[in-house]
Every structure is written in structure tokens, then in C-alpha cells.
Amino acid sequence: MCGIAGLFHTGTIKPVDPARVQRMCDVLAHRGPDGSGVWSAPGVGLGHRRLSIIDLAGSPQPMHSGDGRCTIVFNGEIYNFRELRRELEESGAQFRTDGDTEVILAAWERWGEDCVSHLNGMFAFALYDRRDRTLFLARDRLGVKPLFLAELSDGALAFASELKGLLAHPLLRREVDPLAVEDYMTWGYVPDHRSILRGVTKLPAGHTLLLKHDSPVPRPRRYWDVDFTQRHKGKARDIEAELLHHLKQAVESRMVADVPLGAFLSGGVDSSSVVAFMAEASRKRVSTCSIGFDVASADETSYAEEVARRFNTDHHARTVKADQFEAIDTVAGMFDEPFADASALPTWRVAQLAREHVTVALSGDGADEAFAGYRRQVFHAHEERVRGLIPHAVRHKVLGPLGEAFPKLDWAPRPLRAKTTLQTLAGSGAAGYARALSVVPPELRLGLYSPDLRAGVGEYRAEHVLEALMHRAPARSGLDAAQYADLAFWLPGDILTKVDRTSMAVSLEAREPLLDHRLIEFAATLPEGLRVRRGQGKWVLKKAMERYLPRDILYRPKQGFVTPIADWFRGPLAGKARGIASSAMLARTGWFDNARVAELAEAHIAGRSDHSRLLWQLLMLDRSLARLGIA
Template sequence: MCGIAGLFHCGTIKPVDPARVERMTDVLAHRGPDGSGIWTAPGVGLGHRRLSIIDVEGSPQPMHSASERLVISFNGEIYNFRELRKELIARDVTFQTDGDTEVILAAYEQWGADCVKHLYGMFAFAIYDRKRRELFLARDRFGVKPLFYTQLSDGSVAFASELKGLLAHPLMRREIDPRAIEDYMAWGYVPDHRSILHGVHKLPAGHTLLLQHDSAVATPCQYWDISFAQRHRGKAKDLEAELLHHLQQGVTSRMVSDVPLGAFLSGGVDSSSVVAFMAEASRQPVKTCSIGFDVASADETSHAEKVARLFATDHQARTVSADQFDAIDAIAGMFDEPFADASALPTWRVCQLAKENVTVALSGDGADEALAGYRRQVFHAHEERLRKLLPEAVRTKVLGPLGRMYPKADWAPRPLRAKTTLLSLAGSGESGYARALSVLPPESRFALYSPELLTKLGDYRAEQPLLDLMDTAPARSRLDVAQYADLKFWLPGDILTKVDRTSMATSLEAREPLLDHRLVEFAAGLPDGLRVKGRQGKWLLKKAMERYLPDDILYRPKQGFVTPIAEWLRGPLAGKARGIAKSAMLARTGWFDNNRLSLIAEEHIAGRADHSRVLWQLIMLDRSLARLGIT
């Protein structure tokens, strides 16, 4: 795992100042504390920070191919590099190192841009071809590893693993894109199709980009997409066995490491499944760690400890409390862009805990997206059946007005919180799912905005890119469409961003075995009834894991990595909630109605409503703007 950065001149070939590449690379030192390197040539410069995992003593970067034609700066891990190495040796390729970086170079010499189709893993890399005088950028299938890029005022393209790498360049402009504010307030993060800053792009997951000195910046090219268009045939038991094979393959392929390796263990189905297969494959006790909370309703440590005892792991646990939110500025600095998933704090803490004993940790991320484990996906499947039974006139003319009048009863038992369901049923399946996925629906966001921001936004709505994505999904059912949206939109923008930034902030490599693309492709072909059965999501996964895990782990209600932020903002963090309406930083932007911000803070503190998510969004936006130096 590493950090990469670089510069490339489009339309001309001018010298690249090595000091500028070095400055961009140095701010990524947390991603790679074990070594650094800079390489420049006319019109191009590559930088690298290394976290040594494979071939610890060898494989320095930027690395040259044996022919000296290619130069690479690479972030990530290629899990099938040994198999690829054997295949390439059979083609008379010789290798000087034992790592995966040189295998990528050899694969590019053999297959060109198609090399990415042969790579199984997580990656973002840049390869410069000295003969063709072009730069090839690539990002892995799911977007586990990030890659930002922008065109600067001198015509050069700058790229880096994190936005802070671009911000280290003196020509980088810091102008906020108002559409990113609308996106952020809708989702709690800035999705991959947008950046908080004008002119900055994120290379989409499963895409490559080819830059040439004699032409303008090209459009990214997609090399992979997940498809739900086909269905597997066969008995459930046979599909269960095949799923177990893919699970085992995903885990064991990610246990290859020349440094200490462990796992995050929450006590949920996904991380427990990963630990089960690790324990089966390991000769030594698996090192596991978990984070708990000082609010009992959000604490899962007892479940994690039960799984740790079951598999005799070397387990450590730690508790997160509200007084640790003094680290808000540190969290804002990790993400650069505003990021309001409150579980970032415990994720960072569990990464810190893991780093005390290991350099690589396996996580359970990805199974909910791939196998329909989110409550919203299960609800969506049921809603779609109900939507088909109700005439459109009933949904739009009766349920819509009823939903708008129904109180937002955050305090009530879940069955009585009907407002969201009514509004969802009144619209299309796509718009209903967008509402379920969002932190704030349109009517709530617009009530916070100032007339100035509304004018800047015009008719832009954050939901539209998601609706467009769902409308073109390669899918057979509405459940397929929901999962496709989660895999393409939510996963890279929220979950993988959270894990990448928090793990890299501690110089820890996090690996996601349940996002092995062969496993996800298999899961996408499962019949709906093997993914969701009744109120149970991830049904086939749970059935398959019954031989490894007890029922009270497999079938207890899904909790997730829930941070008790609502309670904290009514108690020890109430001052921060009140302070958001008086923030000089937010006031200077002119984006929000400060009276409205003050009202929601007081409503939340008094317990009349749960505004914790929007208050946390505003707190993180405020701190992120300060870190970005926006005035």
C-alpha cells in the first residue's frame, strides 16, 4: 500500500520540476512511511511513497521495466501476481524482483491497456511509456484505491492518491463547486462523480485514462462493470457450496504478506466470516481487534469477543467515547473533502489498534453491497412488490400528500415512522431508493439553503446522477438495481473512502476479501430469493456460514458500525451542535439559513427530533473548509 503523485504535460513537453513532485509526494508520507522516490523526464514526473508489504527489501518505486521503456508508480496489491508471474515467465519474460509491481510492468508490455483485465486486486497506478510518450492511469474495479487528477493552469495534469497531493501544487485552485455542497448534504460525502473543488476529478472505479503529450486530456475508459443481467441455475445447496469456494478464495488470496497480518472483527456476519476462513487457513492464532462504544445500545464488543473465543484468536478491544471527538480536525484532515459518516472515528481507532500489532488487516466490507445485506435493500424489495400492487393514481394522489403531512416521528418505534415509506411509495422505485440512501431528502436540504445557494444550484439535484445510474443498470430485478447503485455509488464514495483514508492515516493496509470481483460477479447472478428471503438479507451467505458460526451471530438484527452520535450531541457534544449556527466559516460561505441551523440544534438537544446526522454533516463541513483553507 502506498501513495502516488505525478505531473504530465498535455499539448506540450516542458521540463517538470522534481521539487514540485516531491512536495506532492511528501504530503502523502502517511500512506508510505517506508520509502520514497521521484523520477522525472521531459514532460513527466512520477512520485511514490512506499508502505512495504510484499518483497520488503526490493521493489523500490518509481520502477523501470527491464527494457527501460516503462516507468510505474503503483499503489495497492495484486493478489494474483504470482500466477501472472508464472504465465509471463512462460512467455519468456524475466524478472529482477519478487514483488507485484514488476509484474504490472510486464503485463503492460504484454497486453497494453488490457493488462488491467488480468489484474486481481486493489490498485491505482500510473505507467509512463517512454517510446509512445504517453501516460496510462488505472483504478481497480471497485475503487478500493483512490486517484484524483486535475488540469492546472500551465496545461499540466496533476494526479495523486489524495486531494492533499494536488493541493500541494502551487498552481492548484481552491474554488468550491456548489454542486458538491448539494451532493454532500444529500449523501454525507462527495460522490466519485464530483469533487469538492472545481476542476478536480476522481478516476472512476473500473476505468483507465490515457494521456498524451500532443493532445488534450482524454475521457476515462471503462474496462469493467458488474452485471446482474444473468442468473445462475442449479440447486441452492450447489450454489451455497460455490459461494463458500469464492469466500475462501477471496480470503486466502489476501493473506499473502511479508509483514504481520490480522483482521478487524466487529462480531457481525461479514467480519466473522472472514475471521473464520483466516483461522482455517492459518497455522498461528489470527490477530483480531474490535472497537466498542460507551453507549451500550451501539456496542458490539461482546459479539466480537464470542467469535474471537470460537476461533481462538489473539483479540484486542478498545472503547470509543465522546471525549475522543477532540480528534475532529484530524479526521477532517484525513479526508480533505467533507465526510460525514460518523463511523470514520471508530474506524480510525480500530486501525490504530490494529497497527500496534500488524501492518495488514482484513475487513468484512463489501458483502452488504454484493449479497443484499442492507436493511434498505430488503425494504426496497418489499416496497417494489407493494408498488406494483397499488395503482399509480393511488400512490401519487393519496400516499404522496399523506407522506408530506405525516410527522417525522424520529422518537417513535420504527413501525410508526411511516413518513419515509409513504413518500417513497408515492414515487418511482429509483427515487424511493435514492430517498432511502440519502441523509437528507430534497425538501429537508432546501429548507437549510440560502437563496444564494439555491440560485447557484439552479435545477441541479444530487439525486439525478444516481437516478441516471439506476436507470441504465444491467439488471433483471429492482433488487438488482438497488445493489448496483450501492456497488457503484455508495461503496466507493462512502465505505471504501472511509476505510482507505483511516487505514492509511495510520500506515495500515486494509484489504477487502469480500470484494474479490469473482465473488461479487458470482453473487450478482444469484436469484433474488437466495439473496433476500422474508426479512433476511444475505440469506445464502448466512446459510453457507451455519457450519462455521452460531445462529446468534448469523441471525441477530443487523447493527452495523453505528456511532452513538445522537446521544453524544445531546450530551457532551451539545456545545458543538449549538456552535454550528454561529460558525464564522459557514457564515462566510452564505450557503445556509443560520436561523434554521440554530433551530435544528435546539430541537435535537431537547430531544424533540433526531437531527444528529445533519448536525454532524455541518460540523464536518465546517472543519473541512477550514482545513482546505477556504476563506
């Protein structure tokens, strides 16, 4: 795992100052503390920071092909590199190293742009071809590894693994995009189709970009997408066996490393499944790590300990307490852009714990998106059936007004919280799912915006992007479309961003076996009844894992890796909640109605409403802007 950065000139070819590329890499040192390198030629400069995982001494970067034609900087791991190496050797390729980086160079020289279709892994890389005078940028299928891009005023395209790499370049504009503020206030993160700064973009997951010196920057090219339009026709027992085969293959392929390797273990189905297959494949005790909370309702450590005992792992655990809140400035600095998934704090803590024992850790991320494990997906499937029974006119004219009139009962038992359900049933399935996925609904956030921010946002609504994505999804049902949106939108923007930044902050490589693209493609073909049954998501995954895991792990209510911020903001952090409205940084932006923010904070502290996620969003926005100095 590494950090990459570079510059490429289009139009007029200008010399690239290696020192400038070096500065862009230096701020990414946490991603690669084991080595660094910079290479430049007329019109191009490539930089690299290395975290040594495979071929520890033999694969320095930037790496040149044996014939001197190509140079690459690469962040990630190619899990099938040994199979690819044998195939390429049969066609005449020769190798000087034992790692995966040189395999990408040989794959490019044989297959060109289609080389990415042969790679099974997580990656972001930049490859310069001297013969064709082109720069090829690529990002893995699901977006595990990031790549930020920006066109600069001198005609160069700058790229880096994190936004801080671009910020190290003096020509980068630091102007906030108001549409990104709308996106952030909706989702709690800035999704991959936008950046907090005007002029900065992200190479989308499953896309490549081919740059030429004499041509303007083109649009990225998609090379992979997940297809939910096909249905597996096998028997349930055969499907379970095939699923187990994919799971074992995915886990075992990610256990290749020349450094100590372990796993994150929450005690949920997904991470427990990964640990089960690791224990089965490993001759040594598997090292596992988990994080608990000082609020009992959010603590899952007892389940993690049960799984650890079952598989005799070398288990390590810690507790995150509210008094560790002061570390939030450090967390904000990891993400550069504002990022309000509160589970980033415990994810960072478990990464810290893991790094004390291993250099690589496997996680259980991806199964909820692939197998319909989120409650919102299960509810959406049910709501789609209800929509099919009630005429649109009735839903629009009757349920819509009822939803508007129904009080928001955050304090009430779940069956009595009908407001959101009525509002979602009144509209389309895509609009309902966008509302379920959002953190702050439009009526609340627009009421918080100042006239200036409302003018900057205009008619744009963040939900419309997700709705459009669901409408054009390769899907046969509403559940298909919801899962597609989670894989294409939520996963790279939130989950994978969180894991990448928090693990890389401590120089730990995180690997996600449940995001093996072959497993994802297989999961997309599962009949709906094997994904959701009797109100249970991930049905077939749980059935298949019954031979490995106890029922209290498989079938207990999903808890999730949720930081108890609602309790914290009503207790030890109540003063922090009150202070958000008077923040000097947020006041300087002029984006929000501070009096309204103060009202919401007091309502939350008094227990009348739950505004914890909104308060956390505003707090993280404040801290991010302060660190970046871009308000």
C-alpha cells in the first residue's frame, strides 16, 4: 500500500520540477513510510511513497519496464499477480522482481488499456508510456483506492492519492464548491462525483483515463460495472456451495504478504466470516483486533470475543471513550474533505491497535452492499412491494400530506416513527431510497442554509444524483437498484474512504476480500428471495455460514459499527454541541443560520429530538475547514 502523486502537461510541454512532485509526495508519507522516489521527463513527473508488503527489497518505485519504455507509480495490491506473471512469461515477458508492480507494466505492454480487465485487486496507478507519449491513470473496480485529479493554470494535470497531495501544489485553487457543501450536508461526505474544492475531481471507481501531451483532458472511460439484470437459476444448496467457494477464494487470495497479517473483528457476520476462512487457511493463529465503546448499547466486544475463542485467534481489544473526543482534529486531518461518518473514530482506533501487531489487516466491508445487509435495503424492498399495491395518485395525494403532517418522533419506539415511511411511500422508489440514505432531509438542511448558500446551490439537490443513478441502474427490481446505488455511490464515497484514510494514517494496509469483483458479480445474480427473506438481509450468506458460525452471531439484530454520538452530545460532549452554533470558522463562511443551529443543539441535549448526526456533520465541517484554511 502506498501513496502516489504526479504532474502531466497537456498542450505545451513544460519541464516538471522534481522537487514539486517530491513535496506532493512528502505530505503522503503516512501512506508509505518505507521509501520514496520521484522520476521526471519533459512534461511528466511521477512520485511515490512506499509501504512494503510484497517483495520488500526488490520493487522500488517509480519502476521502469525492462526495455525502458514505461514507468509506473502504483498504490494497491494485485492479488492474481502470480497467475498473470506466468501467463505473461509464456508470451515472452521477462521479470526482474518478485512483486506485482512489474506485472502491471508487462500487462500494459501486452494488452494496453485493457490491462485493467486482467487485474484482480485494489489499485490506483499512473503509467507513462514513452513510445506513445501517454499517461494512463486507472482505479480499481469498486474504488478501494482513491485518486484525486486537478487541472492547474499552467496546463498540467495534477494527481494524488489524497487531496493533501494536491494541496501541496501552489497553483491549486482553494475555493469551496457550494454544491459540494450541499452534497456533504445531505450524505455526510463529499461523494466521488465531486470534491470540496472547485476544479478538483476524483477518478471514478472502475474507470481509466488516457492522457496525451497534445490533447485536452478527455472524459474517463468505464471498464467495469456490476450487472443486476441476470438471475442465478441453480438450487439454493448449490448456490450456497458456490458462494462458499467464492468467499474462500477471495479471503485466501488476500492472505499473500511478506509481512505480518491479521483481521478486524467486530463480531458481526461479515468480519466473523472473514476470520473463519482465515483460520481455516492459516497454519498460524490469526491475529484479530476489535474496538468497543463505553456505551453498552453500542458495544459489540463480547461477540468479537466469542468468535475469537471459537477460532483460537490472537485477539486484542480496546475501548473508545468520549474523553478521546479531542482526537477529532486528527481524524479531520486524515480526510482533508469534511467527512462525518462518526465510525471513522473507532475505525482509526482499531487500525492503530492492528498496526501494533500486523502490517496488513483484512476487513469485512462490502457484504452489506452486495448481499442486502442494510436495514434500509430490507425496508426498501418492502416499501417497493407496497408501492406496487397502491396507485400513484393515492400515494401522492394521501400519503404525502400525511407524511408532512405526521410529527417527527425521534424519541418514540420505531413502529411509531411513521413520518419518514409516509414521505418515502408518497414518491418514487428512487426518491424514497435517497431520503433513507441521506443524513439531513432537504426541508431541514435548506432551513439551515443562509440566503448566500441557497443562491450558490440554486436548484441543485444532492438526492437527484442518486435518484438518476438508480433509474439508469442495470437492475430488475427496486432492491437491485438500491444495492447498485450502495455499491456505486455509498461504498466508495463513505465506507472505502473511511477505511482507506484511517488505515493509511497509521501505515496499515486494509484489504477487503468481500469486495472481490468475482464475488460481487456472483452476488448480483442472486434471486431476491436469497438476499432478503422474512425481514432478514444477507439470507443466503447467513445460511451458508451456519456450518462455521453460531446462530447468535449470524441472526442477532444488525448493530453496525456505530459511535454513540447521540449519548455523548447529551452527556460529556453537551458543551461541544452548544459550541457549534458559535463556531468562528462556520460563522466566517456565512453558510448557515446560527440561531437555528443553536435551537437544534438545545433540542438534542434536552432529548426532544435526535440531531446528533447533523451536529456531528457541522462539527466535522468546522474542523475540516479550519485545518484546510479554505473557508
